[in-house]
Amino acid sequence: MAVGLAAHLDVPVAVVRIALVALVPVAGIGLVLYVFWWLTVPVGDPAAAATGARPSALQRLARRQTLLRPDGRRVALADLALGALLVLAAGVLVAMRLGAQVDSTWVLPALLVLVGLGLAWSQLDAVQRPTGDRRRISVLRLIGGVLLAAAGVLLLVGESVGRGVEPALMVQAGIGALAVLLGVGLVLAPWWVRLVRELGDERAARAREAERADIAAHLHDSVLQTLALIRARADEPAEVARMARAQERELREWLYDDRHEPGTSLVAALRAVVAEVEDSRSGPTGEPVAVDVVVVGDRVPDADAQALLQATREALVNAVVHGRPPVSLYLEAGPAITEVFVRDRGDGFDLDAVGPDRFGVRESIIGRVRRRGGTARVTSSPERGTEVHLCMPVGGSSPAPDAAPAPAPHPAGARVGDPDHPAAAGRTDLQEDA
């Protein structure tokens, strides 16, 4: 309780505790306040909960409120109460031994009532805690508490009425009390049901509202602004197409992608690379080029994967700047190798005609992948465009993909690389399987 109050008032816990202890002698106010707040102050840090519930443009839906783990001291509280009760009982017993005239006939019933009340009320505390099968336990607590308290009250009543309590009268009184409770319950039931339903409705409405606010925030932040920009620059088709494409990409990512933690998804990293190339590079005539991305599988990127991504980026830039759309990108993350294909429909080029010092392909694509133990192959022909095939073994252990335990060696690629094959005639192949 003190922790919760301290968090709420934003003062140190110790101050709250001292204040409470200081208040105890003043007509027991400290004790009363403690019990009252113990029952009513919610568990957890309200500020943290509020932060967690705040919608953010990066999140698809508002996160659920996260409750703090129950504080160890709070768990001990119930035990403390039990201990205090036992000490009280022990004290009474000792006093009786010492000859004090304790009227034991009302002490036991009073204790029973106290324990029962304690049990029943303690679930108010328990309900707020995110524990496993709390429903079952709280029901058990309630039943136990009611039984104990009822027994205690009956005994007390019997005590005050007179020595001999007749069982028949007891039963009669019990039945009467039950009937009254039942009647009151029946009368109050509709009101109670309505209350519960309204609570549920309100919760659902609030969840919907949070979601709507989330989407509105996102649309405002990105889509509306892009549309405004597009309208302002409507006479520049290339720029409009580029903005529309960037917006489409962002919206798709927001709608369909699983949100990955940064640095855990090769696919997410690849998409970032594609976005960068699409935004910053244009085709030969200055028009923006969209890259058609298809991915199969995913993995956590390592240093090798970073090299692969860099090489992929270079290949994409080449395809966009020198090739012709559509540009296709295919990534397959298998158990043993990661493969990337970048393809454009340009006129192709003759790799041998390009000097080794002048062309970025040799160093930035092929060299980069080869140094990491992967392979790179460029296939180019006037009719079919250019395709760059990058292959990186997982963990960098096996040097060549065909030697790796790949499920099915890539027959098409192998054939393309075969200089004796008639299909390879008229094409320029550069194969650097080192």
Add this chain to the structure above:
Amino acid sequence: MSAVDVVLVDDHHMFRAGVKASLDDRVRVVGEAATVDEAVRVVHELAPPVVLLDVHLPGGDGGGGAEVVRRCVDVPGTRFLALSVSDAAEDVVAVIRVGARGYVTKAIDPAALSDAVLRVAGGDAVFSPRLAGFVLDAFGAAAGDVATGDDELDRLSAREREVMRLIARGYTYREVAAELFISIKTVETHVSAVLRKLQLSNRNELTRWAAARRLL
């Protein structure tokens, strides 16, 4: 060859107009619909050879394009080609599972769309690169899960996997055929076989996607 009749189902008027304008003269749009109920009525009335169907549609029981396909199974000779902007696997798989003959994205270029319509009219399946990617993913082909026999429904054969990979890389059927030294007809046979597996297989991933759209 006379033009193929097509019914266009999409809830966006602008998109329907765009598609109509972009289809070449090998394809003729004979009807349009904007909702599930309207689509079911029009398809029953006209019984077109091909229906171009958006995956997300209002109306009906909220089942979208998949519901249209299900409610039109009694129309003989009508084939469905799904058309969507969605990237979500469950949307694609749902509409294929109920019987659509293919799936293309709305970003497809006009000539390719006309080709796809003709191909579906001829009884073949149409796979976009993205659908091929889904298939490879769903059948665990990237992890080397390859069938050994012909009658296996839950895995792709090595050849089917190869065809799917080439399609995912952006190859047309003609280019796939040239690459693998097989005829276009053989490529179409492989793709149809994959489509059949996609519809009949009980692989976890597929049934999970279907269940997500309450198709089971």
